[in-house]
Amino acid sequence: MxxxxxxxxxxxxxxxxxxxxxxxxxxxxxxxxxxxxxxxxxxxxxxxxxxxxxVFAAGVESFALMPGTQWETPGVAIHTGLPGSRVMIFGGVHGNEPGGWLAAEEIARWQPRNGSLIVMPRLNRLSTQAMVRTVDGFGDLNRSYPGNPNSVLPMQRMAAAVVNVAQHYRPKWLFDLHESWMFYNERGTSGGTAFIGQTLSSGGTTMTLPLLQQTVKSVNSRVSQREQFTLRTNIGGQPSGTPAAGSTPRPTATPSSTALPDSVTPQLAGGTTSLGFARWVEGCTPVLIEMGQYGQDEGRRAELHTMLVQTAMERLEML
Ligand SMILES: [Zn+2]
Structure with a gap:
């Protein structure tokens, strides 16, 4: 405590x-x-x-969120002691999206060249063990930010703990690793909110968007036609040049459905999903990755998550 x-x-x-x-x-x-x-x-x-x-002192910090409770889950912060970017990874926000938490567990073993890498691989740990989106009565972590430490819903309390950690480490980039059932590029003319796989969503800014565009371009040149990623972002209304401190990502287009996938939020600035993190962590660009599950095996999904994060970190000169 x-x-x-x-x-x-x-x-x-x-x-x-x-x-x-x-x-x-x-x-x-x-x-x-x-x-x-x-x-x-x-x-x-x-x-x-x-x-x-x-700039955090060199070394590896292990920590726990909600320590001493049944929802306790580990995190690790790998600090090089050198100036650089700070990248934060979320996995296991939804327990039935194993590609994300398997990738996060792999990334937690990386050693960056500079800056800091902070990984929380199984944020809804009990749900990952049950392989369900979230256990009944827990609440949905990715609809709970910035959380409430006094809520009866454990994922509301977890959200508050996660935001506390993020405010301490002040990540420049947050990659939240999720999965969706169908592929965005296979949505057809009718669309549908289940078709969000193989996308990166970020409000983006005129400063941060190029890195995401370059990351997607680089990864797409190395994967199959079906695995191609789409960057879903909208920077309309952003001033050109340097965005103001505390500027927030803008929402992506909202399909007409009440069953919204993780990366689609009806409100400005990411709502209560991780896409809202710029509102709680100054200078943070949240990126929500959705990997398609249909006809794509778990190992490959984890590999593609890992490839996207690795490519972005290489562009940040951290790897
Ligand atoms: Zn999810």
Whole structure:
């Protein structure tokens, strides 16, 4: 419990530092925000740029979400101690989407060259063991963000724990690994919300979209025709150039159905799904990957998830 309390405190401290930095940036202050450096969660050298980005001390941190409960699930943060991007991976948000959590468990063993890699491979662990989307009475984690630590629904409490971890590590990129039944490119003219496999969804910004476009292009050049990925994003209305701090992803198109898949949200800025993370973690670009299950075996689904994340991290010069 002590660790969680400390983590919560550090997350709050990080938020204060970010706010301080944002205010400093807005007022075009020339001085580095010294107070932000002293408040920061982890001992780190003074940042070389005015905007303080956390650099976590080299090493591997293992942690648990909802420790001491039946929903306890592990996470790992692999820090190089070097400046770089910070990538966070979610797996097992839905227990019947094994390609995602198998890939996340593989990614949790990677050693990045710089920055930090944070992986929580089986966020709804009991549901992964039961191989169901979510156990009755748990709630749906990907409809629960930013969560509520006092909710009767365990996935609401898990969502709050996940957001706390994310606010501590401040990922620049969040990859949430899911599966869908049918393939987007096989949806036909009638469409349908079950046809969301082989897609990446992200609100994106004019700054982050190119990396996703390049990642999809690179992976598509190495996979079969049927496995081709589609980037579903909408940056309409984004100002050109640098987006404002705290800008949020825009929603993707919403098919007419009440049974919305993970990557389609009816509200702005990702709603209560992981696509809303830019609202709770400054500078975070959430990306929701959906892998098609129909006629595509589990091992290949995990492999394709892994390939997408690896390619993005190579583009970030982390691998
Ligand atoms: Zn899912």
């Amino acid at each position: 002590g660790r969680i309390s400390r983590r919560r405190f550090l997350a709050l401290s990080g938020g204060t530092a970010a706010l301080t930095a944002f205010v400093a940036a807005c007022s075009h202050a020339l001085e580095p925000p010294a107070s932000a450096v002293t408040i920061d969660a982890t001992p780190a050298p003074p940042p070389p740029v005015p905007t303080p980005e956390p």
